[in-house]
Structure formats: C-alpha cells, structure tokens
Amino acid sequence: MTVPSIVIDSVSKRFTLRHARSIKEMTVRAVRRQSLSETFNALDDVSLTVHPGETVALMGLNGSGKSTLLKLISGVMRPDDGRVLVRGRVAGLIDVGAGLHPELTGRENVFLNAAILGMGEREVEAKFDEIVEFSGVGRFLDSQVKFYSSGMFMRLAFSIAAHTEPDIFLIDEVLAVGDPPFREKCLARICELRGEGRTMVIVAHDIQMLTRLCDRGVMMRAGRKVFDGSAAEAGALWREDRQARRMTPAGRNGAAQ
Known part of the structure; x- marks a missing residue:
C-alpha cells in the first residue's frame, strides 16, 4: 500500500455572508428585522484520498466548493472541522498571478515565487533560462509585473510553478486566461508532469480537457462530494447539473454556469 499524497478527512469550511456594509444598511435591516449576516457552508463533511501519481479532476458548478477544497489542500486556508494532510512538495496555481509581487520585476518574481514554492537559489538559477523561455515574457523580464497583462501574469506564474518539480501540482481555472498557443503549451507540460508520476488535482469548467487529462x-455539489470515480462519468454528471441549472429561471437569465 502506498502512502497517500493527500488525505482530506471529514472537512467542513464555513464563511460568513454579510448583508449590510454601511450603518444605514444595518439600520434599515434592523428596523425590518432582517438578518445582518448568515453562515454559508462552502464544504460540508468532505472526505477524499489521493494517491501518488493520480490525476484528479474536481468538477462542479460555480459555488459547489471545488475551489475552496483546492485552497485547503494548498494551505491557503484551514478547515473549520476535519483535517487536511499533504505529503510532498506542493506547487500550483489557484489564482492568476498568485505569489507574484506587483512592485517587483519579472526577474525578481521568478526568484521570489520559486522560493515560496520551495526551490533553493541554486535550483532556481539552474532553471532560470528554462522558466523564462517557457513563459515567453523575456522581453519584459526587467519590468515590474504590475504592468503585465493578466495573460503575462499567468504565463510567468505557471512557468515557475511547472518547473519546481512538485510532488503535488494544483491548478484552478488559470488556463482559461491564456491564449490558445500558450494554453496548448501548458497542457503539454501538464501531460509531461503526469507522465513523470506527479500527483495532480485540477479544477476547470473545460470538461473535455479534464476528461482528456484525468483518469479520476x-x-x-453544494459543498458535498456526490461522486468519485471515472472522469468521464463525473463529466456526465457535471453536464446534467449544468442543464438542470439552465432550466431554472436564474439559469435562463444568464446565471454563471
């Protein structure tokens, strides 16, 4: 039996939704005897085990809890109940430009972000040229990243994360930002990491891509795990949920899918 890379044990995460942002709003709601806030269960008693070398797709419509779960795995947030155990070096992209400092140059951010992801200075120096070439931002390397476009942000952040040789690689929707050529380049790199036996957890609404990349x-749905099996079957359930939402009044009026 192999030691799991990720263990999510009965995890729950709650957020407080505030309905009043000003004294006036608070007063009006108080007079009308309306609540000022409510608790939202982003995750409700979720358990999941991921073994080394698995490529897992987290699927679900907006608000299902998949991105929150990914943030718990990455350590950005802590669960309110349960525990999250992770074994090995973790790298990933859970937000466009995550880990990049806007006031620093691209060059400085390569060393900063790589250090955050656990790389030593010598390791970064050895891979520096490869990281820059992959990102395609060499021309702007000595400019502050606050002047980068969102696509340039993503390309640099992805390139750094993808070259840290992580044991666990986490990806959340960031590929949707890139242009088609770079997107294909990223997918090729993800396939390389998969072939090397890296553990990966991927969140995306591109179900066709997920079923191509992931076996599991x-x-x-609403903060709970409702299915754990083949990526193709999970994708079919996602399409059913999307169709059901489109049939509701909110969905017909253009609610996010």
Whole structure:
C-alpha cells in the first residue's frame, strides 16, 4: 500500500455572508428585522484520498466548493472541522498571478515565487533560462509585473510553478486566461508532469480537457462530494447539473454556469 499524497478527512469550511456594509444598511435591516449576516457552508463533511501519481479532476458548478477544497489542500486556508494532510512538495496555481509581487520585476518574481514554492537559489538559477523561455515574457523580464497583462501574469506564474518539480501540482481555472498557443503549451507540460508520476488535482469548467487529462473525477455539489470515480462519468454528471441549472429561471437569465 502506498502512502497517500493527500488525505482530506471529514472537512467542513464555513464563511460568513454579510448583508449590510454601511450603518444605514444595518439600520434599515434592523428596523425590518432582517438578518445582518448568515453562515454559508462552502464544504460540508468532505472526505477524499489521493494517491501518488493520480490525476484528479474536481468538477462542479460555480459555488459547489471545488475551489475552496483546492485552497485547503494548498494551505491557503484551514478547515473549520476535519483535517487536511499533504505529503510532498506542493506547487500550483489557484489564482492568476498568485505569489507574484506587483512592485517587483519579472526577474525578481521568478526568484521570489520559486522560493515560496520551495526551490533553493541554486535550483532556481539552474532553471532560470528554462522558466523564462517557457513563459515567453523575456522581453519584459526587467519590468515590474504590475504592468503585465493578466495573460503575462499567468504565463510567468505557471512557468515557475511547472518547473519546481512538485510532488503535488494544483491548478484552478488559470488556463482559461491564456491564449490558445500558450494554453496548448501548458497542457503539454501538464501531460509531461503526469507522465513523470506527479500527483495532480485540477479544477476547470473545460470538461473535455479534464476528461482528456484525468483518469479520476470528483463531482461536487453544494459543498458535498456526490461522486468519485471515472472522469468521464463525473463529466456526465457535471453536464446534467449544468442543464438542470439552465432550466431554472436564474439559469435562463444568464446565471454563471
């Protein structure tokens, strides 16, 4: 039996939704006897085990809890109940430009972000040229990243993360930002990491891409895990949920899918 890379044990995460942002709003709601806030369960008693070398797709419509779960795995947030155990070096992209400092140049950010992801200075120096070439931002390397476009942000951040040789690689929707050529380049790099036996957890709404990249799919619905099996079956459930939402009044009026 191999030691799991990720263990999510009965995890729950709650957020407080505030309905009043000003004294006036608070007063009006108080007079009308309306609540000022409510608790939202982003995750509700979720358990999941991921073994080394697995490529897992987290699927679900907006608000299902998949991105929150990914943030718990990455250590950005802590669960309110349960525990999250992770074994090995973790790298990933859970937000466009995550880990990049806007006031620093691209060059300085390569060393900063790589250090955050656990790389030593010598390791960064050895891979520096490869990181820059992959990102395609060499021309702007000595400019502050606050002047980068969102696509340039993503390209540099992805390139750094993808060259840290992580044991666990986490990706959340960031590929949707890139242009088609770089997107294909990223997918090729993800396939390389998969071939090297890296553990990966990927969140995206591109179900066709997920079923192509991942063998296993975990379907989330309203903060709970409702399916854990083949990526193809999870994708079919996602399409059913999307169709059901489109049939509701909110969905017909253009609610996010």
